[in-house]
Amino acid sequence: xxxxxxxxxxxxxxxxxxxxxxxxxxxxxxxxxxxxxxxxxxxxxxxxxxxxxxxxxxxxxxxxxxxxxxxxxxxxxxxxxxxxxxxxxxxxxxxxxxxxxxxxxxxxxxxxxxxxxxxxxxxxxxxxxxxxxxxxxxxxxxxxxxxxxxxxxxxxxxxxxxxxxxxxxxxxxxxxxxxxxxxxxxxxxxxxxxxxxxxxxxxxxxxxxxxxxxxxxxxx
Numbered sequence: 740x741x742x743x744x745x746x747x748x749x750x751x752x753x754x755x756x757x758x759x760x761x762x763x764x765x766x767x768x769x770x771x772x773x774x775x776x777x778x779x780x781x782x783x784x785x786x787x788x789x790x791x792x793x794x795x796x797x798x799x800x801x802x803x804x805x806x807x808x809x810x811x812x813x814x815x816x817x818x819x820x821x822x823x824x825x826x827x828x829x830x831x832x833x834x835x836x837x838x839x840x841x842x843x844x845x846x847x848x849x850x851x852x853x854x855x856x857x858x859x860x861x862x863x864x865x866x867x868x869x870x871x872x873x874x875x876x877x878x879x880x881x882x883x884x885x886x887x888x889x890x891x892x893x894x895x896x897x898x899x900x901x902x903x904x905x906x907x908x909x910x911x912x913x914x915x916x917x918x919x920x921x922x923x924x925x926x927x928x929x930x931x932x933x934x935x936x937x938x939x940x941x942x943x944x945x946x947x948x949x950x951x952x953x954x955x956x957x958x959x
Contacts, residue, residue: 904935909934
């Protein structure tokens with residue numbers, strides 16, 4: 740059923756809120772400096788491998804991240820284009836600036852210079868917040884981040900729980916990224932095993948919430 744412009748815009752607003760929450764979580768565990776998220780380990784590994792062959796100004800971690808996202812999107816266009824929505828592009832374009840903003844806000848806290856147990860707590864908190872925001876993004880049904888799409892599509896096609904598929908895909912990202920020279924820390928492992936299951940739980944609550952918000956505003 741085709742959605743009205745009003746509903747589409749409302750879903751994108753909710754998606755942007757979820758994206759902001761998710762990237763606050765990403766920033767929190769990145770500042771703990773005990774490991775990046777699994778997808779960025781893969782990106783880092785590819786970036787370092789390419790840097791070993793040649794170097795030019797456009798070859799940066801950020802640009803490799805964008806290219807990898809585009810590759811995933813293009814691949815999914817051939818598999819099932821119904822998963823690629825406007826929210827996917829919103830996620831891809833807005834994620835970086837949101838992390839930059841929260842990094843500027845949270846940097847004065849000096850999380851990276853604290854004791855290991857504090858870093859681990861910040862990492863866990865960041866992963867939980869990421870899962871909450873990511874679950875909300877997914878349940879808006881307006882699109883999701885390109886790297887999350889891999890787990891979403893496999894989960895839907897295989898009729899398996901998202902949390903389990905997310906763990907498997909994250910571990911594959913980590914393995915390939917590590918083999919290519921990406922850095923893996925305890926935070927990376929925590930992220931791989933925590934985000935998917937927490938998102939699984941949260942999506943059960945967030946789907947009815949999104950539907951209720953949509954119903955209230957659309958029926959006005």
